[in-house]
Amino acid sequence: xxxxxxxxxxxxxxxxxxxxxxxxxxxxxxxxxxxxxxxxxxxxxxxxxxxxxxxxxxxxxxxxxxxxxxxxxxxxxxxxxxxxxxxxxxxxxxxxxxxxxxxxxxxxxxxxxxxxxxxxxxxxxxxxxxxxxxxxxxxxxxxxxxxxxxxxxxxxxxxxxxxxxxxxxxxxxxxxxxxxxxxxxxxxxxxxxxxxxxxxxxxxxxxxxxxxxxxxxxxxxxxxxxxxxxxxxxxxxxxxxxxxxxxxxxxxxxxxxxxxxxxxxxxxxxxxxxxxxxxxxxxxxxxxxxxxxxxxxxxxxxxxxxxxxxxxxxxxxxxxxxxxxxxxxxxxxxxxxxxxxxxxxxxxxxxxxxxxxxxxxxxxxxxxxxxxxxxxxxxxxxxxxxxxxxxxxxxxxxxxxxxxxxxxxxxxxxxxxxxxxxxxxxxxxxxxxxxxxxxxxxxxxxxxxxxxxxxxxxxxxxxxxxxxxxxxxxxxxxxxxxxxxxxxxxxxxxxxxxxxxxxxxxxxxxxxx
Amino acid sequence: xxxxxxxxxxxxxxxxxxxxxxxxxxxxxxxxxxxxxxxxxxxxxxxxxxxxxxxxxxxxxxxxxxxxxxxxxxxxxxxxxxxxxxxxxxxxxxxxxxxxxxxxxxxxxxxxxxxxxxxxxxxxxxxxxxxxxxxxxxxxxxxxxxxxxxxxxxxxxxxxxxxxxxxxxxxxxxxxxxxxxxxxxxxxxxxxxxxxxxxxxxxxxxxxxxxxxxxxxxxxxxxxxxxxxxxxxxxxxxxxxxxxxxxxxxxxxxxxxxxxxxxxxxxxxxxxxxxxxxxxxxxxxxxxxxxxxxxxxxxxxxxxxxxxxxxxxxxxxxxxxxxxx
Numbered sequence: 123x124x125x126x127x128x129x130x131x132x133x134x135x136x137x138x139x140x141x142x143x144x145x146x147x148x149x150x151x152x153x154x155x156x157x158x159x160x161x162x163x164x165x166x167x168x169x170x171x172x173x174x175x176x177x178x179x180x181x182x183x184x185x186x187x188x189x190x191x192x193x194x195x196x197x198x199x200x201x202x203x204x205x206x207x208x209x210x211x212x213x214x215x216x217x218x219x220x221x222x223x224x225x226x227x228x229x230x231x232x233x234x235x236x237x238x239x240x241x242x243x244x245x246x247x248x249x250x251x252x253x254x255x256x257x258x259x260x261x262x263x264x265x266x267x268x269x270x271x272x273x274x275x276x277x278x279x280x281x282x283x284x285x286x287x288x289x290x291x292x293x294x295x296x297x298x299x300x301x302x303x304x305x306x307x308x309x310x311x312x313x314x315x316x317x318x319x320x321x322x323x324x325x326x327x328x329x330x331x332x333x334x335x336x337x338x339x340x341x342x343x344x345x346x347x348x349x350x351x352x353x354x355x356x357x358x359x360x361x362x363x364x365x366x367x368x369x370x371x372x373x374x375x376x377x378x379x380x381x382x383x384x385x386x387x388x389x390x391x392x393x394x395x396x397x398x399x400x401x402x403x404x405x406x407x408x409x410x411x412x413x414x415x416x417x418x419x420x421x422x423x424x425x426x427x428x429x430x431x432x433x434x435x436x437x438x439x440x441x442x443x444x445x446x447x448x449x450x451x452x453x454x455x456x457x458x459x460x461x462x463x464x465x466x467x468x469x470x471x472x473x474x475x476x477x478x479x480x481x482x483x484x485x486x487x488x489x490x491x492x493x494x495x496x497x498x499x500x501x502x503x504x505x506x507x508x509x510x511x512x513x514x515x516x517x518x519x520x521x522x523x524x525x526x527x528x529x530x531x532x533x534x535x536x537x538x539x540x541x542x543x544x545x546x547x548x549x550x551x552x553x554x555x556x557x558x559x560x561x562x563x564x565x566x567x568x569x570x571x572x573x574x575x576x577x578x579x580x581x582x583x584x585x586x587x588x589x590x591x592x593x594x595x596x597x598x599x600x601x602x603x604x605x606x607x608x609x610x611x612x613x614x615x616x617x618x619x620x621x622x623x624x625x626x627x628x629x630x631x632x633x634x635x
Numbered sequence: 636x637x638x639x640x641x642x643x644x645x646x647x648x649x650x651x652x653x654x655x656x657x658x659x660x661x662x663x664x665x666x667x668x669x670x671x672x673x674x675x676x677x678x679x680x681x682x683x684x685x686x687x688x689x690x691x692x693x694x695x696x697x698x699x700x701x702x703x704x705x706x707x708x709x710x711x712x713x714x715x716x717x718x719x720x721x722x723x724x725x726x727x728x729x730x731x732x733x734x735x736x737x738x739x740x741x742x743x744x745x746x747x748x749x750x751x752x753x754x755x756x757x758x759x760x761x762x763x764x765x766x767x768x769x770x771x772x773x774x775x776x777x778x779x780x781x782x783x784x785x786x787x788x789x790x791x792x793x794x795x796x797x798x799x800x801x802x803x804x805x806x807x808x809x810x811x812x813x814x815x816x817x818x819x820x821x822x823x824x825x826x827x828x829x830x831x832x833x834x835x836x837x838x839x840x841x842x843x844x845x846x847x848x849x850x851x852x853x854x855x856x857x858x859x860x861x862x863x864x865x866x867x868x869x870x871x872x873x874x875x876x877x878x879x880x881x882x883x884x885x886x887x888x889x890x891x892x893x894x895x896x897x898x899x900x901x902x903x904x905x906x907x908x909x910x911x912x913x914x915x916x917x918x919x920x921x922x923x924x925x926x927x928x929x930x931x932x933x934x935x936x937x938x939x940x941x942x943x944x945x946x947x948x949x950x951x952x953x954x955x956x957x958x959x960x
Contacts, residue, residue: 177832177957198834213829215822217943225815226822227833234815261943275833 125152127189128283128314129174129205134183136169140520141528143169146183147340149333151283156305156315158325158346160358161335162562164518164530167318168210170335171285175207176200187283198227203283206276210287210318212268214260221256224275239278246277250304265414266297273304284308285316290324294413295588295621302328320561321587322351334358337518359562367568367593370576372406377439378580379425379549384434384450386420394420396604397434402549404441407571407581409595409612411588411620417604418584422551425582427454441548441578475538478527482508482519482537485526489541511540515566539567543574550574553584568594588617602626638788640903640910645793646863648902650675652800653855654880655887655894656807661848662884663811664841665824665950666724669735671852672877673742674716678853679860680746681712683868686769686861687753701772705857713853716742717846725841728954739877747870763869770866796858800898803851807891820844824948827955837955855880879905882930888937888945901926 129151136144144166151157161167172178174185176197184191187203194200200207214223225239240256247254252270260268269289276284286305290298305315305328319325325332326346334341334357341357379402386395394417402408410418423429425436427449435450449457476485486504508522515536519529526534539555552571556564571594575581585591591598595612600623607626610619654675661668668674685708689701720738723729753764774794781787811817822830823840831837859876860868883901887894908914908922937945 175832196834196836197832201834207832209832213826213832215825215829216949217825217946218818218822222818223829226818226830227835229815234813234818259943 125155127151128153128187130186130189131170131174132184132186134170134173134180134185136166136173136178136180138528142338144173144180145338147335147338149340149343151314151316153282153314154309154312155330156309156317156328158329158332159316159318159335160320160322160325160332160354162337162358164337164533165335165358166338167335168287169338171207171287171316171318174200174283175205175285177207201227201279201281204279204281205283205285206279206281207285208269208272208276208287208289210291212272214268214271216261217259219257219259220254220263220271220274223260223271224256224278226275228279243274243278246274250277250307252304265292266294266301269293269301281313283314283316285318287318288320289317290319290321292414292586294624295617298324320564322354322561323589325354326351336360355561367565367590368572369594369596370572372403372575372596374405374578375403376405376441377401378404378441380437380439381421381425382435382437384421384424384436385432386424386429387432388420394604395424398601398604398606400599400606400609402580402582404548404578404580405575406596407575407583407594409591409598410582410584410601411586411591411598411624412601413624414586416601416624418553418601420604421601422553422582422584425449425549425551427452427457438549476526476534479525481523481525482512482517483522485537486511486541489545507541507544511537511544515540515563536563536566539570543570547574547579549580549582551582551584554586555583556585556587556590564590588620591620592617600624600626636910638785640906641789641899642792643906643909644899644903645797646902647905648898648900649793649797649800650855650859650863650876651880651883651901652804652894652898653858654852654877655883655898656800656804656891657848657850657852657855658881658884659848659887659889659891659894660807660820660851661845662889662951663821663824663948664844665827665948665953665955666720666841666845667731667735667952668720668738668845668848669732669881670716670720670738670742671735671849671881672875673739673745674713674849674852675856675859675877675880676742676746676873677716677856678709678713678850679856679868679873680749681853682706682709682857683753683764683766683860684708684749686766686866687764690766690768696768696772698772698775701769705769705773705861706854709853709857710850713849713856714846716853717849718842720849721842721845724954725838725845728956731952731954743871746873750868750870753868763867763872766861766866766868768866770861773861774865794858794862796854796862800854800858801895804891804895811891821948824950827950827953828957831955831957841955852877852880879926882927885947886926886930886933888933889947900929904929 127150132148134144134147147170159167169178173180174194176194176199179195185194186192192203194203215226221236221240221243224243243254243256252274254267254270254274260271289301293301309315317329329346331343331345332349332354333343334354336358381398381400384395384398385393388394398421412418420429424431431450435448438447438449440447477488483501483505486507487499490504505522511517512519512522517533517536519533526537535555539552542550555567571581571583583595592612592615597609598612598615598620599609600607600620602624608623654671658668658671682705686701686705689704690696716738720734723734724731750764754762757764773796776794777791779787783791811821819830819835820840822833823835823837827837856873859873860866864872879901883894883897887897904925905923908919
């Protein structure tokens with residue numbers, strides 16, 4: 123098969139203020155191939171793709187489509203060149219139906235006719251094997267349904283070049299496999315697909331070629347057939363790193379946290395947790411697995427005192443005094459005053475963990491400002507801590523005074539996890555601490571959690587990558603529709619076993635298997 | 636008595652209907668224009684200026700021109716306010732609340748300043764300008780209205796601007812729900828980043844909606860002077876109707892068709908104290924508060940029900956910048 127370049131980038135450069143997001147990047151995507159773009163956080167993958175899809179405009183460089191130089195000034199231009207991007211954060215209007223979202227922005231379609239569009243949507247769904255209800259409102263949809271809408275939106279516009287930004291980050295293993303099947307069908311149809319992902323096994327099983335970026339610069343392109351995980355990691359990071367998690371045997375296990383019969387409801391009165399029972403022990407990592415929105419967030423918030431319980435109690439066994447406290451009806455501040463230290467990494471990094479417009483030092487102070495002796499703020503210690511985290515966790519930032527909002531997602535996460543760990547907790551809860559993180563930073567975080575475990579901290583880890591859960595944790599608790607569907611030993615359990623538990627007693631409509 | 640009450644309620648409601656329809660169109664693109672009160676003042680005042688100049692210069696009043704000139708000058712005045720608001724909030728991305736409040740202060744001041752100047756020009760003793768001739772042209776009711784008894788009084792006795800207000804609200808409702816541009820406009824207000832990624836020009840929609848919305852709101856001011864007040868401009872006479880129009884937007888849960896009914900209810904609540912005999916001054920003031928109380932009740936109700944379709948546009952009050960990180 124003769125290889126035709128569908129899109130070619132030459133010497134693309136883009137800067138945001140003093141931050142260089144892309145520097146002299148050149149790459150080619152052929153027709154009928156799946157190209158993976160691999161790189162650490164802040165290596166400029168998403169920025170690069172945003173320039174192809176017209177969200178950003180490059181400072182320098184040229185873009186060629188089918189051999190012709192083009193200027194993409196806006197997303198509309200990108201559509202005209204048949205480029206469609208599926209963003210990591212879905213670009214959908216919640217109160218619109220699937221069909222309304224799909225036809226959004228189209229103007230050359232003649233009369234406004236939802237029915238006609240609906241039948242076209244159905245035809246596309248059948249061609250590639252999607253399941254979708256065009257009249258369903260987006261806010262009623264599961265994550266994978268939303269993604270389906272995004273993909274159909276792009277296909278509806280007749281896109282030949284599809285860009286997917288971390289499409290599997292929020293999907294269950296089964297949903298991801300379904301997506302890959304669809305992508306392969308599109309490739310065989312002659313479409314070009316660019317996929318940004320951190321998961322090396324996905325890169326290897328799905329793509330034809332891999333482009334590696336590092337710190338905004340182009341490192342190289344390799345044929346997937348001729349490479350392996352170690353080589354790719356090395357290209358990405360620039361040095362060899364070990365991909366193994368050293369899991370030590372748990373030592374001195376004592377029950378630290380006892381969750382008894384806990385139930386709670388959300389604001390709409392829907393039961394989010396239903397008689398949850400478990401124990402967290404010091405010196406071990408308890409993993410929590412489950413489909414997104416099964417009650418993980420509510421569970422962690424209950425323990426942190428942010429969620430009112432309707433039933434049950436949470437007992438904390440204080441290692442220093444030997445006393446037992448009930449956390450169930452205390453506020454987060456009371457929990458602190460008791461000497462109970464819970465460090466909480468919320469799911470929504472910026473929303474609950476950090477203040478985007480404040481710099482790293484100020485964000486450190488959010489946890490320490492009450493400790494000051496005078497009425498004035500003490501800035502020295504937080505500043506030292508900020509610098510320690512920047513160095514220790516390799517946060518990519520111009521300096522400690524950069525607003526957190528300006529850092530890339532992974533670096534924001536490092537700042538947050540670093541701060542929580544610095545509080546030397548006795549129970550450390552981390553929800554998706556590696557979401558969106560590249561391999562290098564992910565392993566950094568895993569090792570941090572491991573070292574906390576060795577220091578006798580009871581670690582609770584909510585994760586989405588089952589492989590990692592199995593490698594990192596000592597025990598894994600599976601939560602499904604707010605109920606505990608099983609607690610397994612991570613050393614002996616299998617992925618399939620967890621997958622089954624995740625969908626157990628799930629009578630809802632989100633179950634597509 | 637009831638017929639008269641309904642008539643007065645409608646006449647009271649029409650300026651609010653203009654204002655709220657304009658504000659809904661603006662807010663649907665995410666622009667919270669708190670300057671509506673000012674826009675309505677400016678619309679009314681520029682209409683008065685147009686009419687005043689025409690009455691002064693023409694020897695005989697041509698009814699068509701007497702209507703067209705004030706309307707045109709009202710359009711220009713409110714368009715200027717709309718452009719000013721859009722330029723500040725969309726192009727310069729100034730804070731919408733501050734800009735809106737500034738425009739309200741400006742608009743009220745503009746109205747009172749030129750009101751005062753015109754009063755001086757006429758050299759009259761009363762602190763008001765009277766444009767009876769123009770007003771008579773505006774107030775032309777349907778010829779057969781008074782022959783149909785109560786039906787004619789309730790439904791057909793109003794001037795053309797009143798029917799225009801209802802027609803605009805219905806057209807806006809149709810536009811939002813049944814046209815492609817309406818869908819795009821709502822998308823801009825719900826999620827500008829999504830609309831942008833879909834190739835919709837966010838700035839264009841925000842500018843257009845704000846300007847069109849301002850022009851419609853401006854007519855509310857014009858109707859107030861020419862019809863409700865019988866062509867008499869007195870400073871501060873317009874009162875807080877602009878705020879009432881913004882409250883009506885919430886009452887109508889951002890649906891222009893509902894705001895037709897809502898404006899009549901607000902109008903009725905606004906004047907009901909005149910129709911209850913033996914009310915003390917303090918009780919009258921309490922009755923005047925009812926539209927605001929009703930608005931708060933509606934706010935509580937829609938917040939409690941949390942039906943997604945009834946919530947304000949998701950990005951209301953926020954400015955949009957594509958390369959924001």
